[in-house]
Amino acid sequence: MAKLTPTDMRNQVLKERGIVSVKPAKNKQRRLKPVPRPPTDPRLKTPMMRYLELVYGESIEDLLLSGSLSVVAKKVDNEVDVSTISKWIKRLKLRYTADNLPNCEGCRSYAPACDGGVCMVLMELQLYGLVPLKREEILG
Numbered sequence: 001m002a003k004l005t006p007t008d009m010r011n012q013v014l015k016e017r018g019i020v021s022v023k024p025a026k027n028k029q030r031r032l033k034p035v036p037r038p039p040t041d042p043r044l045k046t047p048m049m050r051y052l053e054l055v056y057g058e059s060i061e062d063l064l065l066s067g068s069l070s071v072v073a074k075k076v077d078n079e080v081d082v083s084t085i086s087k088w089i090k091r092l093k094l095r096y097t098a099d100n101l102p103n104c105e106g107c108r109s110y111a112p113a114c115d116g117g118v119c120m121v122l123m124e125l126q127l128y129g130l131v132p133l134k135r136e137e138i139l140g
Contacts, residue, residue, distance in 0.1 A: 033124070034109075040092050049088065052076055064089050096127055101134050114138075 004012075014021065014032070023030045040061055045053075049060045056063060056076065064072060069082045080088075093100050102121040109120040117135030122128070 044092055046088075048080065052079070060088070061092065061094060064092070064094055096122065096125065096130055098130065098133055101130060101137060104138070 011021075019032050019034055021030050022033050045060060052063065053060050063075065064085065066072060066075060069085050072085050073080060073082050089095055096102060102119055104114065104119075107114075107121065109124065111120045113123075114120060117138045119131060119134040119138075122130050122134055
């Protein structure tokens with residue numbers, strides 16, 4: 001049985017609560033930030049995705065967003081190819097572009113700023129270039 005260090009315990013508690021520690025710049029202090037989790041339609045998940053969720057005890061969205069494609073492949077013991085992981089990210093629409101903006105229906109990151117056209121999901125992911133496009137979509 002491995003001994004848990006205080007850092008390991010802290011990271012485990014933060015992960016359970018859906019918070020991540022972020023260091024914005026080299027000369028800045030670490031800050032705690034909630035992990036943005038866009039809602040995903042369960043009908044989009046394949047049987048292999050559900051299997052990986054059961055085996056690793058994490059949602060497939062968290063697994064896919066936990067690092068680069070090769071890091072995710074290693075995390076799932078190379079059961080899935082890197083190209084398949086990339087296709088899953090596109091299928092679940094976890095990367096936001098001008099063509100793929102977050103859906104506001106059922107969004108867990110709602111804030112009063114959303115009514116003004118500022119999408120909190122895009123702000124949390126620091127995709128500031130997409131915020132004006134989302135504002136135009138919301139306000140018409």
